[in-house]
Amino acid sequence: MTMTAKPAAAPAGSATGSGGFLDRVLKVRELAILVVLVLMLVATQLDNSAFLSEQGVKDLLLNATILVLVGVGEAMVVITRNVDLSVGSVLGVSAFAAGEFLRGGGNPVLGIVIAVAIGAGFGVVNGLLVSLGQVPALVVTLGTLYIIRGLDSVWFGSRQITAADLPSGFVGFGHDGLGAVPWLAVLTVAVLVVAAYYLRGYRGGRDLYALGSSPEAARLAGVAVRKRLLTAYIACGALAGLAGALYLARFGNVDSGTGNGYELTVVSAVVVGGVAFTGGSGSVYGAALGALLLTSINSVLPAIGVSSVWVQAIDGVLLLLAIAVDRVVALRVAALLRERAAQTRSAHHD
């Protein structure tokens, strides 16, 4: 019954930026990914000096942007102790919808808005089902994953959109940038900063952490549980929609299979980035770093001459490693807290 008896489920601490040792653990957690990432890139560069050329850096960033965007949205949902598995399907359907609109001569900006709106719409559906249905999010969003994918197939059939169908300005937006920094990366960083600021600096964002940390306490404290869950799912859906539009701009090639299986990559990135699946902790910066790490591996392996068939296995190892690190840290923290409690108690008794 004492809180100290419960092993901490996750590396604790919040984004409050305080100096407690739990917070330091959290910061180390994000720092650890950064260190792994930098080491990997430096080692690759030493092995293959062409790796971090301007084009190389640009490719690295371009590859990461879409996963980072979806990962930021997913992190917001996972922080509330839920999950959204439909992001891959949403990405696919919004990319195709934007493509159809642009092929018909539509305005590119409006095309992006349409993709975001479609994503947000599916976010509303997911959010309502999860918050009203009292059904585990895993099951609900697995259901919507298949439903949306099914709609996708029925609507588009075997049609395809290629770069030739799209306005050149839109395709250019997907490739160009400020030197080595692509426009897509600029946009993604902007979204990332806004999301992180919202989570840290607004009541709504803080409520998401509260909700994930203890749903029962959140209810008793008068947190608007449904509204906040809905917000998280809408944000997640909208970002998946945006990612769909950017996918279209970047690859110019969309069919009914686009985004298939993407949800698992996204969840891996989020978890590798230190957002605990048990809710209440982690940050979108961590999730973004996790996404960057996973996509970088895709570029690193060919650069050092390893066959890309290893990519998935290595992603899996990273995922397990991340979870193992979380678990070890959690046990260590729980032991520290217990020791501390024991010390204060024996101090009382002396």
Place this chain on the structure above:
Amino acid sequence: MTDPVPERTPVLALEGVSKSFGAVRALRDVSLRLYAGEAHALAGENGAGKSTLIKTLAGVHRPDTGSVLIDGEPVVLHGPADARDAGVAVIYQEPTLFPDLSVAENIYVGRQPRRSLGRVDHRAMREAAAALFARLGVDLDPERPARGLSIADQQLVEIAKALSFDARVLIMDEPTAALTGSEVARLFGVVRALRESGAAVLFISHRLEEVFALCQRVTTLRDGAWIATEPVEGLTEDDLVRRMVGRDLDELYPKQKTELGDVALSVRRLTREGVFTDVSFEVRHGEIVALAGLVGAGRSEVARAIFGVDRWDAGEVEVDGRRLKPGAPSLAMAAGLALVPEDRRAQGLVMDMSIARNINLTGLRATSRAGLMDRGAERSRAVDWAVRLQVKYARLADVVGTLSGGNQQKVVLAKWLSTDPRVLVVDEPTRGIDVGTKAEVHRLLSRLAADGLAVLMISSDLPEVLGMADRVLVMHEGRLAAEIARADATEESVMAAATGRTRSAA
């Protein structure tokens, strides 16, 4: 209804409120009026409906019939936020904090101070929390996460939360259960100040002397029904107990005299770091030993460790001379140990399974042949025990979740007694069950002890501890603080040891 001050308008009131959960009628036509500047006590046994009443006032439950009135106007509270906005602060018995968030955020969740553009002002929040703690006279870092706080500290955070918005109504559900004497005195000081500045207070405590010290009026509930509302002045503790229990205590605690046998359970220097330390005691065949103490003192954790659910770090446990291994519940069961856990819904039963299946969870080996379950044997084993314990059910195939709390508890007992245990550990055996069934459970425990079973009973219900136990062990902050013989055990001696006011060596 006799209400001595009918002219004033109550700040918060319930009129004719009923509330049922399935077949359980938690509240029946209950009325309650809270006035500004008055501390009102709510008395009643465990399971009398106090918690349901509080949750109705807090907007967690909506009444089935009857209404909630604020300043005399009927209102519908759609949720805890509505109650909070109306100025109702609730401190629950079990602190409800967010382990991952900082202490300051726990206090201000949903109401964080804001600066321009609606941004949370973290610094102002921190300073306000620090100011609250200064006012309470406690030394707590607003920056640290709530994870790992002691129960007393968690309680203080809850109190700070209630202070943080100028509550017109302060509801406290056993706020002192985990506090020491000086902490209680400090809390009462704060509550009196709040009351004098015009707040209404609803106070629940099993320590009757606190009711008399703090409150002006008292409402008594029994089995979900309103019994009386009266001024505290002129009442004695005995009067109040009689209203709460509704019958003589002897009838509720039918303790038989038994012959003590050999040592059945022997626990020596058991330690789990940071949870409990150096716990040693013995329980003999035929003996009921109570393990008393405050919530969070480590009693349930000791039981869990003995049974092998949690590992222990040091010490040893023997059942009838056989040493148990740490962290091995199936070995403990084989040695003749049975544990009726504290939370029967989550730990004692599989709520969606039938009565028969639940009882047979401990007898899967006994009722199977060549690895296949024998339905007939399963059924007869279940019937045998269900009848012996007088479980009230329609069919054995009914889902256990449809039974009342008392009957559910009997199913848990049946499940364990059917293993023919040598030592029975029961954790809060009568929490949340009605008075009638409670007496039946007590009679059963007493009879089992008379038949030679060794019983270790964890209970927060003091009359139960005093009425049933041959010996009382009292825990305080993870240690055995006292061992009190039946003849010497009184509410005062047990509470004094439980709150750390006396420390006679165990």
